[in-house]
Structures are given as structure tokens and as C-alpha cells.
Amino acid sequence: MGQLQRQRVTLLATLYVMLCSCLTIELSSAQQTPILEIFPKQAEQRKPVGKPLILTCRPNVPDQALVTDLQWKDNQNNPILPKPGVYDPLYDYKGNKKNVTGRNQPPMYTETLPGDSLALMIPSLTSEMTGKYYCTASYANTELLQTSVSIKTYVAITWTNAPENQFPILGSDYTITCEVKADPNPTIDWLRNGDPIRNDAKHVVQANGLLVRNVAETDDGIYTCRAAVIDTGELLERTIRVEVYITPVITHLATTLEAVEGKPFAANCTATGKPVPEISWIRDSAQQNVAEADRFQVNPQTGLLTISSVMQEDYGTYTCMAKNAAGLVDQKTKLNVLVRPAVYELYNVTGVTGKEIAITCRARGRPAPAITFRRWGSEEPFVAGFQSDDARISLEQHKDEERGESSGTLRIMKSTRQDDGLYQCIATNKGDTAYKTGHIAVEFPPDFSHMKDLPPVFSWEQRVANLSCLAMGIPNATIEWRWNGRNIKDLFDTNLKIEGTGPRSDLIVHPVTRQYYSAYKCVATNIHGTAEHDMQLKEARIPDSVTTARPRQLTATTITFEIIGPATELGLPILAFSVQYKESGNPDWSTALNRSWSPDSPYIVEGLRPQTVYNFRFAARNQVGLGNWGVNQQQSTPRRSAPEEPKPLHSPVQNDKEEPVVVSPYSDHFELRWGVPADNGEPIDRYQIKYCPGVKIAGTWNELENQCNTIEVVETTSYQMTDLSGNTYYRIELKAHNEIGYSSPASIIMKTTRGIDVIQVADRPVLSSAAIVGIAVGGVMLLLFIVDLLCCITVHMGVMAAMCRKAKRSPSEIDDEAKLGSLYGWRFPLPYCSGQLVKEPPPSPLPLPPPVKLGGSPVTSPLDEKEPLRTPTGSIKQNSTIEFDGRFVHSRSGEIIGKNSAV
Numbered sequence: 001m002g003q004l005q006r007q008r009v010t011l012l013a014t015l016y017v018m019l020c021s022c023l024t025i026e027l028s029s030a031q032q033t034p035i036l037e038i039f040p041k042q043a044e045q046r047k048p049v050g051k052p053l054i055l056t057c058r059p060n061v062p063d064q065a066l067v068t069d070l071q072w073k074d075n076q077n078n079p080i081l082p083k084p085g086v087y088d089p090l091y092d093y094k095g096n097k098k099n100v101t102g103r104n105q106p107p108m109y110t111e112t113l114p115g116d117s118l119a120l121m122i123p124s125l126t127s128e129m130t131g132k133y134y135c136t137a138s139y140a141n142t143e144l145l146q147t148s149v150s151i152k153t154y155v156a157i158t159w160t161n162a163p164e165n166q167f168p169i170l171g172s173d174y175t176i177t178c179e180v181k182a183d184p185n186p187t188i189d190w191l192r193n194g195d196p197i198r199n200d201a202k203h204v205v206q207a208n209g210l211l212v213r214n215v216a217e218t219d220d221g222i223y224t225c226r227a228a229v230i231d232t233g234e235l236l237e238r239t240i241r242v243e244v245y246i247t248p249v250i251t252h253l254a255t256t257l258e259a260v261e262g263k264p265f266a267a268n269c270t271a272t273g274k275p276v277p278e279i280s281w282i283r284d285s286a287q288q289n290v291a292e293a294d295r296f297q298v299n300p301q302t303g304l305l306t307i308s309s310v311m312q313e314d315y316g317t318y319t320c321m322a323k324n325a326a327g328l329v330d331q332k333t334k335l336n337v338l339v340r341p342a343v344y345e346l347y348n349v350t351g352v353t354g355k356e357i358a359i360t361c362r363a364r365g366r367p368a369p370a371i372t373f374r375r376w377g378s379e380e381p382f383v384a385g386f387q388s389d390d391a392r393i394s395l396e397q398h399k400d401e402e403r404g405e406s407s408g409t410l411r412i413m414k415s416t417r418q419d420d421g422l423y424q425c426i427a428t429n430k431g432d433t434a435y436k437t438g439h440i441a442v443e444f445p446p447d448f449s450h451m452k453d454l455p456p457v458f459s460w461e462q463r464v465a466n467l468s469c470l471a472m473g474i475p476n477a478t479i480e481w482r483w484n485g486r487n488i489k490d491l492f493d494t495n496l497k498i499e500g501t502g503p504r505s506d507l508i509v510h511p512v513t514r515q516y517y518s519a520y521k522c523v524a525t526n527i528h529g530t531a532e533h534d535m536q537l538k539e540a541r542i543p544d545s546v547t548t549a550r551p552r553q554l555t556a557t558t559i560t561f562e563i564i565g566p567a568t569e570l571g572l573p574i575l576a577f578s579v580q581y582k583e584s585g586n587p588d589w590s591t592a593l594n595r596s597w598s599p600d601s602p603y604i605v606e607g608l609r610p611q612t613v614y615n616f617r618f619a620a621r622n623q624v625g626l627g628n629w630g631v632n633q634q635q636s637t638p639r640r641s642a643p644e645e646p647k648p649l650h651s652p653v654q655n656d657k658e659e660p661v662v663v664s665p666y667s668d669h670f671e672l673r674w675g676v677p678a679d680n681g682e683p684i685d686r687y688q689i690k691y692c693p694g695v696k697i698a699g700t701w702n703e704l705e706n707q708c709n710t711i712e713v714v715e716t717t718s719y720q721m722t723d724l725s726g727n728t729y730y731r732i733e734l735k736a737h738n739e740i741g742y743s744s745p746a747s748i749i750m751k752t753t754r755g756i757d758v759i760q761v762a763d764r765p766v767l768s769s770a771a772i773v774g775i776a777v778g779g780v781m782l783l784l785f786i787v788d789l790l791c792c793i794t795v796h797m798g799v800m801a802a803m804c805r806k807a808k809r810s811p812s813e814i815d816d817e818a819k820l821g822s823l824y825g826w827r828f829p830l831p832y833c834s835g836q837l838v839k840e841p842p843p844s845p846l847p848l849p850p851p852v853k854l855g856g857s858p859v860t861s862p863l864d865e866k867e868p869l870r871t872p873t874g875s876i877k878q879n880s881t882i883e884f885d886g887r888f889v890h891s892r893s894g895e896i897i898g899k900n901s902a903v
């Protein structure tokens with residue numbers, strides 16, 4: 001219907017316009033023709049999409065009032081309606097453009113402007129709005145006015161994706177993104193730091209940006225992405241800062257790290273990269289960043305990992321991770337925690353002989369320690385496997401590195417009692433060594449082998465006997481005693497008493513009758529077995545008589561015997577030998593002299609009278625008592641003779657094949673010392689010393705006879721030779737003299753040392769005032785002594801004369817005196833006293849025979865003594881001790897028969 005109506009209206013309007021135009025032609029000839037004008041005036045409006053646009057249509061007519069129906073039609077020829085409601089500005093009060101579309105506004109509308117213009121308002125152009133827009137109006141209801149404008153849109157250059165900072169990664173191909181939108185399409189070109197970039201091997205301009213191949217650090221820079229649209233003359237630039245990033249590289253990280261338990265620890269993990277990477281440490285087992293763990297600290301810049309105090313559980317693998325915008329790398333490392341070894345288990349073990357014994361030692365530590373054992377007292381530890389010197393013993397070792405634990409087992413097969421002892425476990429690792437000692441106890445059945453060779457127990461005269469039985473055995477054995485097959489405990493015999501039940505037990509026997517001298521059995525029992533040991537209680541007797549007593553060496557006043565005692569195999573040991581002796585003319589043994597010696601001493605009888613026949617009888621003594629006297633032996637002493645050879649007390653040095661030589665420690669003097677020999681019946685009155693320098697020519701000794709010195713000394717047993725030459729051999733001859741003559745000479749070769757006698761110079765004594773006083777007193781005494789001596793000799797008066805008189809009392813005492821004299825004489829020959837004043841005429845004027853030597857074997861005689869008998873001046877002790885060949889020998893006089901021989 002609208003269509004029909006509109007056609008009719010149009011028809012009418014056309015007619016009206018034709019009518020009017022006749023009128024207006026008439027009028028316009030007078031005025032102007034009515035038209036519509038659009039502002040801006042260009043018939044084509046070229047505008048960018050998105051921009052607002054206002055087109056104003058203004059009637060240019062003679063009479064505005066005649067204009068009706070002024071309106072706009074869009075590019076579809078549809079009338080554009082005015083905006084409904086109130087005016088809504090395009091811009092808010094701050095001047096910002098308002099979100100028009102958001103408020104559901106019409107894309108375009110009209111608005112009547114002052115001056116009767118009609119504006120077409122387009123808040124935001126879109127490309128669909130391209131087309132022809134008409135402005136129409138009626139004039140004076142007859143004339144139809146119309147004018148048009150073309151709207152063309154274009155798209156301005158916009159950066160759809162062109163970040164202003166871009167970070168390509170070193171070594172990669174990278175596109176510097178610059179995505180741009182424009183319609184018509186823009187052309188793009190690139191500049192770097194102001195210089196144009198051309199396509200080449202390195203750079204390719206692509207639709208979405210600039211491809212840079214194999215990015216290098218030098219590709220850093222300010223790039224310009226430039227877009228131009230020729231049609232519109234638009235040109236836009238975008239500056240893009242390009243910084244090349246480098247993926248991190250871990251430059252230093254040790255493959256294994258070592259920390260010590262309880263100590264602080266630090267480890268480096270350094271990395272390079274751009275930007276500077278951030279470093280973190282991950283603990284692999286827990287997948288945990290250790291920066292969050294207690295005791296751990298990580299510096300993300302330097303990569304330094306620190307542990308305040310390392311614990312054993314920190315052991316494990318760790319990953320160092322370096323991360324920056326360009327990427328992430330990681331590397332693993334192993335942290336070994338060095339834990340000092342500690343033995344935590346070692347039990348004492350107990351085994352039985354013949355069985356296997358194993359002792360196990362367990363220790364902790366990192367690295368897991370090596371475990372071995374050492375027998376206490378042995379330096380060498382056991383080696384792994386079987387021991388080369390004892391294949392019974394093997395050592396097994398086991399290590400668990402993951403847990404840091406080790407064990408070692410020492411295995412002893414077929415153990416013996418000798419394996420019992422302390423064993424030290426030694427656990428060693430890099431850090432330290434730990435020790436612990438355990439005990440291997442080897443138990444064994446009772447054993448009596450140590451008592452096998454014990455002698456029987458002796459008793460006599462009902463003395464209580466102690467049978468002591470000790471059983472070896474682990475554990476301790478208990479002991480029972482048997483007698484004649486019966487348990488002694490059950491006998492209730494008061495003469496048999498048991499003390500102790502084991503491992504030692506003493507059977508105390510009171511042998512009131514003979515039957516107790518018998519065998520007793522000691523029975524030891526422990527869990528591993530039983531052992532028996534027979535013990536004998538024997539009745540002891542006095543020793544049998546001495547079988548042999550032979551004179552070995554005779555002098556005029558002494559006899560040395562060789563004594564072979566009775567057999568003692570099953571009896572008590574001999575404690576002493578005794579001798580009784582008397583002159584053969586005397587039939588009464590009760591008046592005999594006696595003497596006893598400890599076994600193995602020189603059996604010497606002294607103080608005999610020369611050329612006298614004596615009877616001797618011998619007996620042995622043991623704990624029980626003195627045995628029976630043996631048969632009488634007759635022995636006569638030789639006549640008086642010259643003394644025995646004196647014995648120099650020097651130990652010569654024996655060089656190969658040469659004569660032994662005594663070396664003097666001095667170059668110019670030598671002190672000769674000697675032992676007093678037996679005097680053979682006459683006191684020794686002096687000694688003669690002869691010493692001659694000599695040389696050895698072709699092995700023979702040549703004395704320089706004219707340089708010999710001969711000296712005689714009295715009352716001394718030493719002599720100081722002076723004014724000797726250094727480094728010279730001397731032959732020294734020493735003879736003892738008594739009234740009868742000289743002894744045979746004792747001879748030694750002595751050599752002086754060479755050179756200056758430093759020692760003598762250094763040791764020269766300085767006389768102190770005390771010494772001077774002593775010498776003075778000594779001089780006075782000597783003077784008195786000489787006067788007394790003279791008195792004694794001439795007028796038989798004085799102290800010495802009294803002493804000499806005293807000696808002349810009884811014949812037996814004369815004998816004693818002779819002995820005293822001889823003993824005295826060894827030290828102080830007193831010719832005037834014993835020799836001359838006791839007028840004992842020499843029994844024989846015959847030539848003196850040499851001392852008689854009997855027996856073939858080497859002789860021990862008093863000549864061997866290193867020192868003369870120690871006899872206190874004036875009296876002889878009953879029991880004397882002499883040093884003989886370095887041993888002390890006890891000699892007792894007057895023990896057996898009631899007469900003292902000496903005083």
C-alpha cells in the first residue's frame with residue numbers, strides 16, 4: 001500500500017514540481033534556484049575506518065520556510081533517522097571519546113543543526129559504510145531537491161603484533177616480529193640503527209617480520225619496522241629494541257663433592273648466560289629445591305651452595321639448575337659425605353677348642369670403612385681371605401657404600417687355646433681409623449699338662465704335706481680328690497683336708513701313719529670334660545752317704561775336694577755337704593773339726609798342718625737331716641813348700657793366634673793386681689815383680705833385658721808401675737815368696753796405650769786439707785808401728801809381742817793360729833809373727849816338693865778367686881761368704897761338731 005501511495009505522491013509531486021518550476025523559472029529569473037549543498041563540499045569523502053564523520057546538508061533556497069522533508073539516505077537508499085532521545089556527546093566531559101558501540105547506538109543518525117541544516121553523524125566509520133549517500137528535500141511542496149556524496153573508507157596502518165622489545169636467542173633463527181594491518185596493503189621495509197636492511201643470507205623480510213638467521217650477539221640493536229601505503233601516503237615507523245639472549249651454560253661444577261660430617265661445607269656451581277641466569281640447587285632424592293631446606297643456603301647469583309653443618313643424610317646426588325629467559329640447563333653432581341668411621345658392634349665371643357669361632361665387627365662411615373682385625377700384641381693385621389701363615393684363619397669383609405656400613409668377620413677354624421685373646425677391630429676410611437677391642441674366649445676341657453713334671457711331695461716325721469693341684473680349663477674346673485679309688489670327701493678322714501674346689505685345690509695330708517704315703521688323684525671337671533692327675537706323697541729320708549769325695553788339689557795347708565753326692569732323683573735335694581776331719585793319730589771323732597759347704601761351692605778345707613796325715617769323712621744334708629757319715633779317708637798334706645803361683649787379676653784380650661794381652665788404659669803407668677795364692681805352709685812374705693819392655697819380631701818375643709825392672713813388694717796385692725813408655729808391650733812376671741822360696745812365675749803381656757795420658761792429667765788429685773791431716777796422722781801411726789815392731793823383735797815387748805805370745809797356748813790353738821796366720825797371711829803376711837815368733841820349726845829340711853795336683857779335670861782352686869777371703873781383722877767368722885768366680889758361696893764352719901776351728 002505504501003508503494004502505491006508513494007507513487008501517487010510522487011506523481012502528484014512531480015506535477016506539482018512542474019507547475020512550480022514554471023513559477024520558479026519566472027521567479028528565479030528574478031532570484032536564485034533552490035539547491036541542497038553538502039559540506040564538506042568534495043563529492044567523494046575518503047576517510048579512515050574507525051574515525052567519526054559529519055556530513056552537513058544545507059538547503060540553499062530563497063525561502064527556507066518552504067523546505068520540507070529534508071533527510072539523508074544511506075548507501076542502501078534508506079532514510080537515516082535522527083538519533084532518538086537526548087543528545088549524547090561523542091566525547092565525555094574529560095575529552096575522551098566515548099564507547100559509542102557499547103551503548104547500542106545506531107551506527108549513524110541525523111541531527112538538525114542551527115540554520116536548518118541536517119547533519120549526518122557517523123560516530124565510527126566502518127568499511128561497510130562505503131557508498132553513495134543522498135540528501136533530499138521538498139521545496140514549496142513541488143520541487144524535489146536532491147544532492148549526494150560518496151563515502152570511501154580506507155584502513156590506516158596499525159601494528160597488530162610488533163613488540164617494542166624483542167629477545168632472540170643466540171644461535172637460533174629468529175623473526176623480529178612486526179605484523180601490520182592496512183587497507184590498501186602497506187609496503188614494509190626495515191632499518192637497523194638507521195641503516196636500511198636488505199635481504200641477504202642473514203636477513204629476510206617476511207610478511208610477519210624480519211627473519212634473522214643464526215642470531216649472533218652482534219645482532220643486538222635498534223630495529224625500525226617501517227610501513228607505507230602509497231595510495232593514502234601514510235607512513236608509520238615502529239622502533240624495536242633487539243637484545244640477543246644467551247641460554248645458560250654451567251661453567252663449573254665438580255662431578256663429585258666431598259663434605260665432612262659435622263663440618264660446614266660450600267660448593268660452587270657457576271653459569272654464564274644472558275641475562276645472568278638464576279641458579280638453583282635441587283636435591284634429587286626429594287626433588288626439592290635445597291634453598292628451602294634447613295642448614296642449606298643458595299646464592300642464586302653466584303650459585304654458591306653452603307651447608308652450615310653437614311649431616312650424613314646429605315649424601316646423594318644434586319642437580320644444579322641455571323635458568324634465564326633464554327632457557328634452562330642443569331647438571332648433576334654427587335655429594336659424598338665423609339663420615340669418620342665408628343665401630344658400633346663388636347661382641348666378645350666364646351668358643352670351644354677344635355670348633356670354629358667367628359667374631360664380627362660392624363662399623364659405619366663414608367666411604368664405607370675397610371675392616372680388619374689385629375691380634376693384640378701383634379703388629380700385623382690380618383689380611384682379607386686366608387692367612388698365609390695360618391690357613392685356619394680367614395677374614396671376610398663386606399661393604400655397603402650406599403648405607404655407609406661395613407662389616408668384617410674373622411673366622412678361626414679348629415680353634416686352639418692359643419687363639420684365646422684380645423682382638424682389635426680396625427675400621428679405616430679416608431677420614432680416620434677407629435678401633436675397638438673384643439675378646440675371643442676359647443674354652444677347653446681341664447688340663448694338667450703343666451703339672452706333668454712336678455716332683456712328688458715329700459713329708460717325714462708326720463709333717464703336714466700340702467698337695468696342691470691346679471687345673472687349667474675354661475670355664476674353671478671343679479676339683480675332687482680320690483684316694484684309693486674313693487672320693488676323699490666321703491671318707492671324713494680328719495687327716496685329709498681339702499682346701500678349695502677349683503681351679504686350684506690343696507689336699508692337706510697329715511701322714512700319721514705310713515698308709516698316707518701313697519698316690520692321690522686330683523680330678524678336674526668342667527662342661528667340656530674331665531682330667532685326672534696323680535700326685536704322690538712320699539716319705540722323705542735323710543740323704544744316702546756321699547759316694548765319692550776325692551782330693552783334687554793339695555797344698556801344704558789346704559785340700560780341695562771333689563764331692564759327688566748321693567742320688568736324689570726321687571728324694572729331696574741336697575742342701576749341704578759336711579766334712580769332719582782330724583789328725584789320724586786322734587781316734588776320737590768327737591773332737592774332730594768340721595766344716596760344711598753349700599753344694600757346688602769349692603769344697604776347700606783350710607788350716608791344715610803340712611806333712612800331716614788326716615782322716616776325713618763326708619756326709620750330705622737335706623731337709624730331713626744329715627745323712628750318715630761315709631767311710632774314712634786318709635790324706636796326708638805335703639810338706640811345706642814355696643807358695644802357689646799368684647794369679648794376676650786382669651782380663652787379657654785375646655787376639656787371633658796371638659798371646660793374650662792386657663791393655664793398660666794409660667800410656668805411662670799400670671797397676672798390677674793379683675790374688676793371694678796358697679802359701680803351702682809358710683806365710684807369704686813378699687812378691688817379686690819383674691817387668692820388661694819387649695817387641696815381637698817375626699812372632700817371637702824379644703825382651704830388652706837391659707831395661708827390665710825387678711821390684712819386691714810386701715803387704716800388698718797390687719803394684720803401680722810408673723814411667724812406662726806409651727804404646728809398648730811389657731812382659732810382667734809375678735812370683736810369691738815365702739821362707740821356702742819363690743813360687744813359679746805368673747806371666748802376662750801388658751800393652752800401654754799410645755800418646756799422652758790425658759786421663760792421668762785430668763785426674764791428678766788435688767790434696768785437700770783433710771787429706772793432709774790424714775797423711776800426717778798416718779805418718780805418726782806408722783812411726784808408732786815401727787817402734788812397736790822393733791820392740792817386739794828385740795826385747796819382746798809391746799802390743800805386737802803380746803799378740804804373738806797369745807798364740808802360743810795349746811797345740812790345737814796353734815793349729816788354729818796357723819790357719820788364722822794363713823788367712824791373715826793372704827792379706828798381711830806377718831813373717832815376724834806367725835813365722836818367726838811362733839817357734840814352729842820346719843818339719844822337714846828336705847827340698848820342697850811342688851804342690852800336689854790330683855784329678856784330671858780342670859781345677860777350681862782358691863787361686864781362682866778374684867779377691868782374697870773376706871776375713872775381718874783379728875777374728876774369723878763362723879759363717880763366711882766368699883765371692884768365687886763371680887758367685888757367692890756360703891761356707892759354714894763349726895756347724896756339725898761342737899768345736900770351732902777358728903777362734
Ligand SMILES: *[C@@H]1O[C@H](CO)[C@@H](O)[C@H](O)[C@H]1NC(C)=O
Nearest residue numbers: 097098099100101102103104
Ligand atoms: C566498547 O563496548 C563494547 C561492548 O561493551 C566492548 O566490547 C568494547 O571493548 C568497548 N570499547 C572501548 C574502547 O571501550
Ligand SMILES: *[C@@H]1O[C@H](CO)[C@@H](O)[C@H](O)[C@H]1NC(C)=O
Nearest residue numbers: 265266267268269270302304
Ligand atoms: C667458589 O668460587 C669462588 C670464586 O671462584 C672461590 O673464591 C671459592 O673458593 C669457591 N668455593 C668453593 C667451595 O670452591
Ligand SMILES: *[C@@H]1O[C@H](CO)[C@@H](O)[C@H](O)[C@H]1NC(C)=O
Nearest residue numbers: 346347348422437438439440
Ligand atoms: C669383652 O671383653 C673385654 C675383655 O675381656 C671386656 O673388657 C669387655 O668389657 C667385654 N665386652 C663386652 C661387650 O662384654
Ligand SMILES: *[C@@H]1O[C@H](CO)[C@@H](O)[C@H](O)[C@H]1NC(C)=O
Nearest residue numbers: 465466467468499506507508
Ligand atoms: C699349699 O700350697 C699352695 C701353693 O704352694 C699354697 O698357696 C697354700 O697356701 C698351701 N696351703 C697350705 C695350707 O699350706
Ligand SMILES: *[C@@H]1O[C@H](CO)[C@@H](O)[C@H](O)[C@H]1NC(C)=O
Nearest residue numbers: 473474475476477502503504
Ligand atoms: C676362675 O679361677 C680364677 C683363679 O682362681 C679366678 O680368678 C676367676 O675369677 C675364676 N673365674 C670364674 C668365672 O669363676
Ligand SMILES: *[C@H]1O[C@H](CO)[C@@H](O)[C@H](O)[C@H]1NC(C)=O
Nearest residue numbers: 594894895896897898899900
Ligand atoms: C761340729 O758340729 C757339731 C754338731 O753340731 C758342733 O756342735 C760343733 O761345734 C762343730 N764343730 C766342731 C769343730 O766340731
